[in-house]
Amino acid sequence: MLTIQTPEAVMFWVLGPLSVIAAIGMLVVKKAVHSALLLAWIMITIALFYIAQDAVFLGIVQIVVYTGAVMMLFLFILMLVGVDASDSLTETIPGLRAIAITAALGFGGLLVSLISRAALGRPAIGLAEANKDGNVQGLAKLLFSDYVFAFEAISALLITAALGAMVLAHHQRTVARPTQREQAIARFRTGSLASAAGLPNPGVYARHNAVDVPALLPDGTPAPNSISATLKARGDMLESSQFELGEVDNTVQEEK
Amino acid sequence: MNPYNYLYVAGLLFTIGAIGVIVRRNAIVVFMCIELMLNAANLTLVTFSRINGTLEGQVTAFFTMVVAACEVVVGLAIIIAIYRSRRSASIDDASLLKR
Structure with a gap:
């Protein structure tokens, strides 16, 4: 009871x-x-x-x-x-809902x-009464005696499901993967030579090396290309001019 | 309270899952509703196992869980395969067999 x-x-x-x-x-x-x-x-x-x-x-x-x-x-x-x-919660078949x-x-x-x-x-x-030896023990006793055939069949099912998922998720390439050489040639043939060598990293020539500071080009102008487009869209870009050194003071203070 | 109350909850969950399968259009949500129906059936099995005082119902619920896990793996792989070819996870778009 x-x-x-x-x-x-x-x-x-x-x-x-x-x-x-x-x-x-x-x-x-x-x-x-x-x-x-x-x-x-x-x-x-x-x-x-x-x-x-x-x-x-x-x-x-x-x-x-x-x-x-x-x-x-x-x-x-x-x-x-x-x-x-x-x-979309709109009905596609009228009256279905x-x-x-x-x-x-x-x-x-x-x-x-x-x-x-x-x-x-x-x-x-x-x-x-059924759980007096413990729930896990009771289940195991049933699983490995009366239901052992079903247990084996279900293990076969699991393996088949894993294989099926692999087959379904397999993605076949329609064109061959471009080699490194082909990629390099394509980079120089298409697009401008300026971008062929890759974009500058942020902050490399600036005094500040954070990712939100544009790098300075050799002529001293900031390179907006060096900032990630996400940061640019969010408006998180800093001015590299605010980290400028200004005039370098070369005079050595004489110690008295 | 008697253990039959669990059966009411299971019946309600199963019914709600069935509505979801028919009404919702997103394949993933439909799939989750199928999972809900399977779980409701499992709850019934466990409750009857308790009412009858034998563990057979729990063994069956255990097998149902394994089958449900297989079903999730294959079903989600199918959803991904369809999504890859059609760029959509809506079950209304996958009606190629109709034409």
Whole structure:
């Protein structure tokens, strides 16, 4: 017979509604990054539900695999595709949203009423008996006896998935990679000779060697090309003239 | 409170995930909603494992997690492959099979 302690009930009534609210938020926020963060929160609440339900191993695996690996992967892909790639929330198929929400409300209502009407015919047992040797030990016993074939099959699936990802992500070159010689020739044939030798580094000829100070050319004028375009666009460029030495004082003070 | 309450949360999360799959247009968000549905199913498995007093449900949830990890790897690779050829992560743009 399973009795649920008050702390678990409190945790459930706090985290359960929060996870559902976060899931709804996932649907309505515009940016994919915000959706990913809300999903990470839902994953963590589900991990806490697992731990509260005597599935300690699965709870830890949930945090490590989902919030650790899977969400990181999602964020990587978001960065590759572009964080600013926000979803347009306009309907492309007319009436789709209304139909989808109606159908989902019907489906959710069906699920909820089904769960509330279904009766198991006996009280919930709880995992105290099954976990008496420890949750991990109990799972391992099952995994390496009754489910060992499924376990092997799933390992084959993992290897196949890794191979599939490599095949899909492989990028075939359509033209040969230019060699260093070809690059050098192209630099001199196209473009001006002035830029062929490369741009000057910032601050090399100036008195100040920070990256936001333009270098001085041999004739004493600052070279704006030596500053990164980002710094220039942000307006973070300093005047190299403010670091000028002025007239060099060659007179040696006589010591008396 | 009884353990069936977890099933309600799982059902709601699954439903919300299903709405997301239909309504959202960004392929990555659609994929995240699929993950949400898988997680809701896992929560159901773990809850039933507790109600029935056996660990079989937890073993199945464990297998589902592995399958979900494989699915994420391959699915994101497909999204990247499509993005590379079309410069877009919207599922409406990848409708080549229609024509």
